[in-house]
Amino acid sequence: MTVFEPRIVALLCNWCAYDGADAAGRARLDIPPQVREVRVMCSGQVDSGMVLSAFEAGAQGVMVLGCQPGDCHYKKGNVHAMKRMALLRAVLKPTRIDPRRLRLDWVSAGDGKRYTRVAREMVDTIEQLGPATQTPGNEHQ
Ligand code: FES
Numbered sequence: 689m690t691v692f693e694p695r696i697v698a699l700l701c702n703w704c705a706y707d708g709a710d711a712a713g714r715a716r717l718d719i720p721p722q723v724r725e726v727r728v729m730c731s732g733q734v735d736s737g738m739v740l741s742a743f744e745a746g747a748q749g750v751m752v753l754g755c756q757p758g759d760c761h762y763k764k765g766n767v768h769a770m771k772r773m774a775l776l777r778a779v780l781k782p783t784r785i786d787p788r789r790l791r792l793d794w795v796s797a798g799d800g801k802r803y804t805r806v807a808r809e810m811v812d813t814i815e816q817l818g819p820a821t822q823t824p825g826n827e828h829q
Pocket of ligand 1: 702703705755759760761762
């Protein structure tokens with residue numbers, strides 16, 4: 689029997705979420721090993737191409753984690769991320785990529801506990817959904 693080991697890409701803003709992940713590591717919290725962290729400057733920098741590329745590369749889930757609303761170091765990057773990810777979820781809906789495989793959330797700098805909790809929740813969600821069977825672009829095959 690094959691055990692499902694999901695791969696999850698976490699796109700973390702440099703100023704808050706990445707620091708939260710770093711704090712989790714420094715505190716030796718139980719970060720799920722299924723999560724692969726990628727640092728970006730701001731959640732507002734993450735576009736649909738980056739998310740779809742992660743899915744195409746085999747990610748079973750993608751998290752975009754930024755600063756709490758009002759704390760973005762580029763003022764409105766996380767507001768743009770909210771709009772963009774909502775649109776992207778709507779685009780994913782008719783495909784066989786369940787929109788729950790894309791999560792947008794906020795982690796403050798230094799908040800390792802929250803980062804660990806969000807990452808664990810995402811792993812649980814993806815484990816419940818099981819393997820993604822389709823990638824964007826081939827949903828009609
Ligand atoms: Fe963190 Fe913009 S700098 S969301």
